[in-house]
Amino acid sequence: MPSTPTHRRTAPVTTTTPAPELLRWTGFGGAVLLTAGAWATRAVPMALALAIAGAGLVVLTWALLGRARPDARWLRRTLAWWCAPLLVAPPLFSADVFSYLAQGDVAARGLDPNVVSPAAGASAEAVARVGVYWRETPSPYGPLFTAVERAIAQVTGGDPVAGIVLHRLAAVLGLLLVVWAVPRLAAIAGTPVRTALWLGVLNPLVLWHLVGGVHNDALMLGLMLSGTVIALHALPELRWWPFTAGVVLIGLGAQVKLPALVALAVVGTALARRLGGGWVRFVAAGAGMVVAAAGVSVATALAGGSGFGWVQALGTPSKINSWMAPTNWPGYLAGAVFGPESGQAMISSARVAGFVLILCGVAVVLSRQLRGGISEVTALGMMMSLIVVLGPVIQPWYLLWAVLPLAACLPAGPRRTGVAVLAGVFALLVPPLAGNFAGRVPELITAYVLGVALVGGAYLVLRQARVSVAQS
Numbered sequence: 001m002p003s004t005p006t007h008r009r010t011a012p013v014t015t016t017t018p019a020p021e022l023l024r025w026t027g028f029g030g031a032v033l034l035t036a037g038a039w040a041t042r043a044v045p046m047a048l049a050l051a052i053a054g055a056g057l058v059v060l061t062w063a064l065l066g067r068a069r070p071d072a073r074w075l076r077r078t079l080a081w082w083c084a085p086l087l088v089a090p091p092l093f094s095a096d097v098f099s100y101l102a103q104g105d106v107a108a109r110g111l112d113p114n115v116v117s118p119a120a121g122a123s124a125e126a127v128a129r130v131g132v133y134w135r136e137t138p139s140p141y142g143p144l145f146t147a148v149e150r151a152i153a154q155v156t157g158g159d160p161v162a163g164i165v166l167h168r169l170a171a172v173l174g175l176l177l178v179v180w181a182v183p184r185l186a187a188i189a190g191t192p193v194r195t196a197l198w199l200g201v202l203n204p205l206v207l208w209h210l211v212g213g214v215h216n217d218a219l220m221l222g223l224m225l226s227g228t229v230i231a232l233h234a235l236p237e238l239r240w241w242p243f244t245a246g247v248v249l250i251g252l253g254a255q256v257k258l259p260a261l262v263a264l265a266v267v268g269t270a271l272a273r274r275l276g277g278g279w280v281r282f283v284a285a286g287a288g289m290v291v292a293a294a295g296v297s298v299a300t301a302l303a304g305g306s307g308f309g310w311v312q313a314l315g316t317p318s319k320i321n322s323w324m325a326p327t328n329w330p331g332y333l334a335g336a337v338f339g340p341e342s343g344q345a346m347i348s349s350a351r352v353a354g355f356v357l358i359l360c361g362v363a364v365v366l367s368r369q370l371r372g373g374i375s376e377v378t379a380l381g382m383m384m385s386l387i388v389v390l391g392p393v394i395q396p397w398y399l400l401w402a403v404l405p406l407a408a409c410l411p412a413g414p415r416r417t418g419v420a421v422l423a424g425v426f427a428l429l430v431p432p433l434a435g436n437f438a439g440r441v442p443e444l445i446t447a448y449v450l451g452v453a454l455v456g457g458a459y460l461v462l463r464q465a466r467v468s469v470a471q472s
Helices: 020-039 046-068 072-086 096-108 124-128 143-156 160-189 193-201 204-212 217-234 240-254 258-274 279-304 326-338 340-370 376-390 396-407 414-427 441-464
Strands: 013-018 466-469
Touching (some): 020 046, 020 072, 020 441, 046 072, 046 441, 072 160, 072 193, 096 143, 160 193, 160 204, 160 217, 160 396, 193 396, 204 217, 217 258, 217 376, 217 396, 258 340, 326 340, 326 376, 340 376, 396 414
């Protein structure tokens, strides 16, 4: 008689990550907690603790999703769910949107916000909502964003709630462009789309500062990245109209915030390489990018009626000595040892040195890109990293200038892990509720202790929810 076949049963394989659906809804709950804490400002420090716990839950679940490996479509839907509560939150992590409202008020009165500060040209109500550091300083933003500010001020009649809603709508439009562009940049660089969406688009810094914080960096990044995609896709067949459209979009991004111009250097170098390479073509393509940027700037300034005062106001953010900027650290040390005058002199010198290092680094990166040593997306991520790290000012949302292109090009390994860890740390570095916490350190410490305890408890619960999968 034939023997009865036996079937070996394999031992179940236990994954170390909770199910993606559980992580999605835990992150959504964190976003709800963050929004609830932001609204419940009278219950301080409990409100702040809730907001910190919510932020921590989102960061925790985002980190765990990096190991769960859901597909790109699932990640896009998760982004929508996590963004939804933040759309109805008050401004989070920063009060910069109130500066936008005041600058729009200045522009709506027929004045140039790049020359006239909110204190000198906006209503008393608008000025009162602006951070004390920025009331006397003109706007550093380009003419495109000035036109957006003016239009919102005119439509809302100066109503702050309606103004925040419209500025957040502009930020969401920028985010949609980012969501469209990042997977396509990943395809150009040969990086998995899922990884680029997780590290780049679902990043808590995107949620906090582009959606919750209503920063105009969303519009800058959306225009810059989408323009880069369109221009690079047009190069293989040298389709000049799409290429020009991409260059114009990048130029418009620079009319929001100037760092977007870096993408023109990348696109220009890619064009020179497509035409045969060499320094002559590189210089010619670079000159073409300069002309294009100037043309977009002039057209935007004339169409918006804002003039060119924004060029003189570009240094406004650096009037504050950012403690996060490495170029300022020698000055802080010198100030502690030799006094404030020596410290400020050292900060000024270190900023000059940082600028020189940025120029040298950009030259090296473009040279490598021209020779084919690195991809266009990698070049963009590297140059943006130089600007962020060596620039005179660092804010948590500035990291997105580098993180988004890096997410689309970094291979698996320590560098990608390092970017993820850095993003997670910066996502929790600033208190979620916009405001000045000077003199409220005990309250802040109490809130962080309570928030960390809540997140720790949630992590223990998630550990118990790990899924065992039996394979036969």
